[in-house]
Amino acid sequence: MITPGDWQQEASAGPGAPAPMAPAAAWALGLDTLARASSVAVTATDERELWTGLAQAIAGPFADWVFVDVLNAGGAWRAVAARYPDPGLAGQLQGIRLDTCSLIWSAIQRRTPVVCVPIDEATGLGELPGGPVADGLDARSAAVGPIVAAGGVCGAITVVRCGTRPPLGFRELGILSQIGELTGAAADRLRGHGAS
Numbered sequence: 001m002i003t004p005g006d007w008q009q010e011a012s013a014g015p016g017a018p019a020p021m022a023p024a025a026a027w028a029l030g031l032d033t034l035a036r037a038s039s040v041a042v043t044a045t046d047e048r049e050l051w052t053g054l055a056q057a058i059a060g061p062f063a064d065w066v067f068v069d070v071l072n073a074g075g076a077w078r079a080v081a082a083r084y085p086d087p088g089l090a091g092q093l094q095g096i097r098l099d100t101c102s103l104i105w106s107a108i109q110r111r112t113p114v115v116c117v118p119i120d121e122a123t124g125l126g127e128l129p130g131g132p133v134a135d136g137l138d139a140r141s142a143a144v145g146p147i148v149a150a151g152g153v154c155g156a157i158t159v160v161r162c163g164t165r166p167p168l169g170f171r172e173l174g175i176l177s178q179i180g181e182l183t184g185a186a187a188d189r190l191r192g193h194g195a196s
Contacts, residue, residue, distance in 0.1 A: 021166045030175040033062040037179045041186035050186055054157070055081035058179070062172070063159035065137055067125075069098050070147070070155040071108070093133065096126040101133075101158075107144040108156050113177045117141040117167045125160070141167040145176035149184035157183070 021029070036057040044050035047070075055066045059081035068079040076098040080090045099105055103124035107114050116124065119142055125133035133139070139160045147155040157180055161168055 023171075026166075026171055029061055030171060033058055033060075034175050034178055038182055041182045044186060044190065047187060047190050050183065050190060051077070051079040052081075054179070054183055055079040058157065058159060059083050062175075063168075064162040064165060065093075065139075065160040067093065067104070067158040067160075068147075068155065069101075069104060069108075069158070071098075071153075076155075089136070092128050093126075096128075096133065101126040103142060104144050104156050104158050107146055108153050111146055111148070111153050113143070113145045113173050113180070115141070115143040115168055115170065115173045117169065125158070138162045140165065143168045143173045143176050145173065145180040147180045147183045147187070150188045154184065154187060156180070 037054055040050065040053040040057045044053055051068045051070055055068045058066045060083050064083045066081045070077045070079075078094050078096070078098070080093045082090060098108075101124065102121060103114065103116060103119075104126075117140070119125070119134045119139050122132035122134050125137075125139065125142060127133065128136045130136060134142075137160060139162050142158060142160045144156050144158045146153045147157060157176060159168065159172070159176060
């Protein structure tokens with residue numbers, strides 16, 4: 001696991017792994033994703049619309065799978081979206097307890113975004129009935145950005161790239177961190193207007 005404070009170069013997925021995409025293409029993809037997420041943050045009229053819309057805005061070329069985990073008084077709630085939707089698998093992923101996802105839980109507790117290339121702990125994204133989420137998704141890299149609201153961290157956005165997709169790196173982690181800040185501000189706005 002790599003955090004922004006580490007003195008390491010951007011992680012390499014090792015021999016035989018897919019090459020990262022060209023910098024200009026990666027920046028364009030990241031900025032397009034940031035723009036879509038910003039639009040959701042501005043137009044959402046309640047929190048549920050914010051969380052689900054955000055997951056859908058990020059899924060696609062930027063990420064194969066997106067989990068938006070939200071902490072609230074009743075525990076935690078998860079929105080799931082995928083580049084290629086699989087309703088059955090999405091339903092299983094929604095049922096995973098957040099405290100069993102060590103990679104995500106660590107980012108929330110430490111209030112620090114993290115990127116993991118390759119995914120070094122199979123159970124870092126939780127467990128499905130048939131085994132680790134990382135194995136079930138064929139996850140090759142993941143990044144987690146905390147959602148920071150006025151009252152503190154209220155959740156996290158996790159993006160996963162699978163199979164032969166270029167690995168996530170610090171560029172994508174920076175975009176994800178920006179999305180987390182925008183989302184926290186949007187959640188504060190919605191809570192301030194009595195929406196839930």
